[in-house]
Amino acid sequence: MAYFGNYDDHVRQFSWSIAEKELEYQEGKPFNIGWHCSDRICARGQGGKTALIWEGLGGHEKRYTYNDLRIRSNVVGAFLQSLGIAPEDRVCLFMDKIPELYIGCVGILKTGAIAQPLFSAFGDESLFVRLENAGTSAIITQRKHVSKVRKIIDRLPNLKHIIIVDYDGKKPLQEREVAFDMDQSPAVESFDAHPTTRESPSVLHYTSGTTGLPKGVKHVHYSLISQYLTTKWVLDIHDDDIYWCTADPGWVTGTSYGIIGPFSMGATQCVMDVGFSAEAWYRFIEKQRITVWYSAPTAIRSLMKAGDEIVRKFDLSCLRHLASVGEPLNPEAVIWSEKVFGKMFHDTYWQTETGSIMISNYPGMKIKPGSMGKPFPGITATILDTRSCEPIPEPGRIGLIGLKPGWPSMMRTYWKNEATYQGKFKNGWYLPGDRARIDSDGYFWFVGRDDDVINTGGHLVSPFEVESALLEHQSVAESAVVSKPDEVNMEVVKAFVALKPGFNADQDLELDIMNFIRKKLSPLAMPQEIEFVSGLPKTRSGKIMRRILHAKEWGEEIGDTSTLENDE
Amino acid sequence: MQDQEIKEIVLKYVISEYVEDDDQEVTYDTPLISGGIVDSFSMVSLKRFLENKYKISIPDEKASPEAFDSVTKIVKLVKEFI
Numbered sequence: 093m094a095y096f097g098n099y100d101d102h103v104r105q106f107s108w109s110i111a112e113k114e115l116e117y118q119e120g121k122p123f124n125i126g127w128h129c130s131d132r133i134c135a136r137g138q139g140g141k142t143a144l145i146w147e148g149l150g151g152h153e154k155r156y157t158y159n160d161l162r163i164r165s166n167v168v169g170a171f172l173q174s175l176g177i178a179p180e181d182r183v184c185l186f187m188d189k190i191p192e193l194y195i196g197c198v199g200i201l202k203t204g205a206i207a208q209p210l211f212s213a214f215g216d217e218s219l220f221v222r223l224e225n226a227g228t229s230a231i232i233t234q235r236k237h238v239s240k241v242r243k244i245i246d247r248l249p250n251l252k253h254i255i256i257v258d259y260d261g262k263k264p265l266q267e268r269e270v271a272f273d274m275d276q277s278p279a280v281e282s283f284d285a286h287p288t289t290r291e292s293p294s295v296l297h298y299t300s301g302t303t304g305l306p307k308g309v310k311h312v313h314y315s316l317i318s319q320y321l322t323t324k325w326v327l328d329i330h331d332d333d334i335y336w337c338t339a340d341p342g343w344v345t346g347t348s349y350g351i352i353g354p355f356s357m358g359a360t361q362c363v364m365d366v367g368f369s370a371e372a373w374y375r376f377i378e379k380q381r382i383t384v385w386y387s388a389p390t391a392i393r394s395l396m397k398a399g400d401e402i403v404r405k406f407d408l409s410c411l412r413h414l415a416s417v418g419e420p421l422n423p424e425a426v427i428w429s430e431k432v433f434g435k436m437f438h439d440t441y442w443q444t445e446t447g448s449i450m451i452s453n454y455p456g457m458k459i460k461p462g463s464m465g466k467p468f469p470g471i472t473a474t475i476l477d478t479r480s481c482e483p484i485p486e487p488g489r490i491g492l493i494g495l496k497p498g499w500p501s502m503m504r505t506y507w508k509n510e511a512t513y514q515g516k517f518k519n520g521w522y523l524p525g526d527r528a529r530i531d532s533d534g535y536f537w538f539v540g541r542d543d544d545v546i547n548t549g550g551h552l553v554s555p556f557e558v559e560s561a562l563l564e565h566q567s568v569a570e571s572a573v574v575s576k577p578d579e580v581n582m583e584v585v586k587a588f589v590a591l592k593p594g595f596n597a598d599q600d601l602e603l604d605i606m607n608f609i610r611k612k613l614s615p616l617a618m619p620q621e622i623e624f625v626s627g628l629p630k631t632r633s634g635k636i637m638r639r640i641l642h643a644k645e646w647g648e649e650i651g652d653t654s655t656l657e658n659d660e
Numbered sequence: 661m662q663d664q665e666i667k668e669i670v671l672k673y674v675i676s677e678y679v680e681d682d683d684q685e686v687t688y689d690t691p692l693i694s695g696g697i698v699d700s701f702s703m704v705s706l707k708r709f710l711e712n713k714y715k716i717s718i719p720d721e722k723a724s725p726e727a728f729d730s731v732t733k734i735v736k737l738v739k740e741f742i
Contacts, residue, residue, distance in 0.1 A: 149695050188696060213699060236681035262683065367693040368700055369725045394700075398724075549701070599712045606705045607677060615701035 094455035096325040099466060106469035108500055111321040115356070117314075122287035125294055125316045126169070126201030129355035130162040131285065138358050145334075145362045145380060146191050154191055158358065161195060164274055166283035168192075168199025171272055175253050177230055179204030179286050180293060184223060184231040185341070186210050186241070189365040192257045192274050193341055196232050197351050201294055201313075204286030205229075208296045208308075211342030211551075212237055217561060217612045220244040221305050222298045223251060226507060232272075234258050242266060290314040296507060297344050299444040300554035302543040308507030309344075309444045315501035316356055318448035322468060323353030326440060328413050328455045329384050335361040336377070337386040343551060344444040345417055348501070349386055370398030374406040381410040388418040390549035392425045392437060393580045403432045413455060415440055418550020419582050420538040423461035439464055441538070443524050445516070447501030450524075451536050464528065464536040472496035474521070475530050478542075481518040487532045490539050494521030544638055546575040548583050553617050555638065558585060558609060561617075565608050567595040572628050572636045576621065576645040587619035588641055590627055597624035630657045663735055666714075670738075671731045673709055678702060688732045693725040703728050710734070716741035 096102065117123055133139070139159035146154045156164065177183060183200045185207060187193040193209075200207040208226055210219060212234075219240055223231065230253035231241060241254050245268065252268060259271035288294070294313045298306040327349065329335050335354050339345035354361045362380045366372055368391065377385065395403075414429060414437045421439040430436045438453040441464040451473055453465035467473040474483045475491040484491050497517065506513045516523055527539040546553040555573035562571040569592045575583035589605065591597055602622045610618035629637045634657070643650045667688055675686050678698050692698045698706055707723050710716065718741060727737045 149691065236684060239680055239682070260683075365696070367691075367696045367698075367725065369694055369729070371726070372694055599708070603705060603708050603712055606708065610702060610705060615699050618701060618705060620701075620704050 094328050095330075096328065096454045096456060099454060099457050099469075102325075102469040108317055108321075108470055111317045111500075115316065115320060117317065120289065122285075123290055123313050123316070124202060124204075124285040124288045125313050125352055125356070126165060126198045126203075127285035128316060129198050129201075129352060130158060130165050133158040133355070133358040134162050136358070141358060142360045143355060143358075144191060144194055145360065146189075146365065147363070147376065147380075148190070148365045156191065156195065161198065161355065163279045163281065164195045165199035165202055166280035167274060167277045168196050169202040169283050169285075170280045171255075171277065172200065172203050172205060172230065175230065175255075175270070177203060177205050177253075179288070181205045181229040182208045182226045182296060184208040184210055184226070184228045186212055186214075186219065186231050186233040186237055187257070188212050188234065188236075189340055189346075189363050190234070190257070191363075192232065194351055194363065195274065196257075197341065197347065198355065201288075202283060202285040204288050204292065206293045206296050207347075208298075209341045209343075209347055210298065211340060211614065213616070214240075214342075214614045215610065215612045216240045216243045218306075218557075218614055218617075220247060222308070223248055225298075225305065226296055226308055229253065230255060232257060235260070238269070288313045291504070293504070295347055297347065297444050299344075300545060300552045300557060301512075302545055302554065303556050304512070306554065306557070307509055307512060309503045310505050310507055311447050311501065312504055315348075315447045316352060318499055318501035319348045319353045320356045322449040322452075323349060323357055323359075326438070326449050326452045326454060326468070327353070327384055327386055327415055329354060329357055329359045331358070333359060333383045333412070334381055334410075335359050335384045335386070336364075336380070336382045337361065338364075338373075338388065338391055339386070339418075344447070345386075345388075348448055349417075368394060370395050370402050371405075374403065374408060377408055377411065378406045383410055383412040384415075385411060385413070386415045386417065387437075388550040389416055389421045389425060390419070390581050392416060392421070392429065396425060396428050397580060400432055408433060411435055414438060415453075417442070417449075419547050420464070421462070426459065426461035436461070441465070441536070445503045445522075445524065446495070446499075447503060448499070450495060460531075460533075460535050462537065463531075464538050466534055466536065471499055473536065475528060476519070476521060476523075478527075481521065481523075487530050490527055490529045492542055493524050493526045493528050493536070494518075495524065496520070497522050544574070544642070546573075546583050546585055548575070548578070548585060548616055549581040551616050553585055555585075557613065558587065558617050558619070561609055561612050562587060562589065562605065564612070565605050567591050567601060568605070570628055570636070572638050572641055573619070574638055574642040574645055578620070584620040585617060586621045586623065586645060588623050588625050588628060590625055632657050663739065666735045666738060667731055669713070670710070670734050674698070674706070674731060677709075678706070689730050691729055692731070693729045698728065700725065706734075710738055714738055714742055
């Protein structure tokens, strides 16, 4: 039976104290996510329960019980302390989805330091701007990624330690590098988690905006209250469930619902550190008997593309509850999942800044395919007029999503960027930057972003960041970056590029520019298409009019062009 | 063009463009997609390389993660269109 019952009853009776009570939170007393994710589970007699089942290439498997999680996170914590890492220092996790990433995060949190997870596919420049902005003290990484750190270390005086978790001794360690073997280090039975309190910083996630550099979203230990309860009610993870969150902890879903939420509940979760293929995913579900599956629309559409026949090769009857996040889940995907798995995916809506699920479809609640669902109990969400930012009383009208601040996992600020943080609030509402409408039954329906940020495969890419990087390519005179529609990823990056004299707009140059961005920023930010142009549409004041290029890509009306300098 | 020649060109390109760890051994049969060396976004640039190099057009429906999962498989795919 689902934890979540009647929606209206939950809304009426809701208080965050439900989660506070279950997690034994007391105002003013120490409250540490790392401790809650490991020691607390052991203290309630579940130390022998499996916490993490990890599978790598070739079916190589590792298993950790909650007692292992407790001891190994102690090992990480003690090691960091031995290096001089202090509470509130930033410690970056820059790894593939290996056990050290999951357990390392718990260990960092126990020390009171701030965990800064970063997507391991980031190129050196993406890594640099995030480490520099955070003033990161240490980075935990793998041999395969250390070359990117070495490229930028001279520009990062605050980065004192580069911790390599799989050092094999074949080549000498370089400046500031230190080897650390989490599994082979002597067990640390006892480790006093730092007495962090409600507002102590916990996690620093970076997210992209339309302008400026990526922003560091600061979360605090009290965010666990939201993450715990949403994991329980939305993802409906029970004691005997086997849970799989496919997100990478380099992004917020992988942290909130791939580490903190499930571990704080004492759940058994699986991780597959293997590249995507439909067959590999289905085989993993069948092999591990996964019951609760939290994935993303891009992955679901990729599975749809692989066809129905392949689904029938596997016994997926273990699946009990499916949920999705990252971008709008199209109705076809919901209907398809019911056809092939016998279960509908439950769409959930939230973002890095909110720290936990805000709007969702719940177990037992009627799903309207294509809808985001309804606000989580305790969350006041509405649609605001785009100009006045006043709530729109009548259903059906499109406006900005507005969330009433005050839930436990709301970001506390953007790191060293309080002004931008304050700018996210209007009329007492937090604006996530998305447009939507509400139907007469109270269901929310996503319409689109309210800015130029590109959502590709559920990951936000800043056009500004890509344009800035493009200008560093020797051939690029100017550029404009917009999204273009994509069947699987919803949107992908497209660049319009004007070349400097002496360069030929040919296919080889296009590929060279694509690879330049891929390595500098990330594969996500790489333009999937480059259109060479002789000039870009600009206002008379010289500002590039991205919206005209965007409208062309999406087949939309171009709108007012009265300020246009030229009509190229 | 001989299979072996294409294999060597593709392998060299994969190593130079996608392999971050100098010590990582990549052979003709090393899993590229499932092995996490090339992700689904990067596959687009690898496909573009093949199309430019061999003056071919690989339809999107043929450019599946499975078809790009090793140099040997990629060569088989390329040969279909040369």
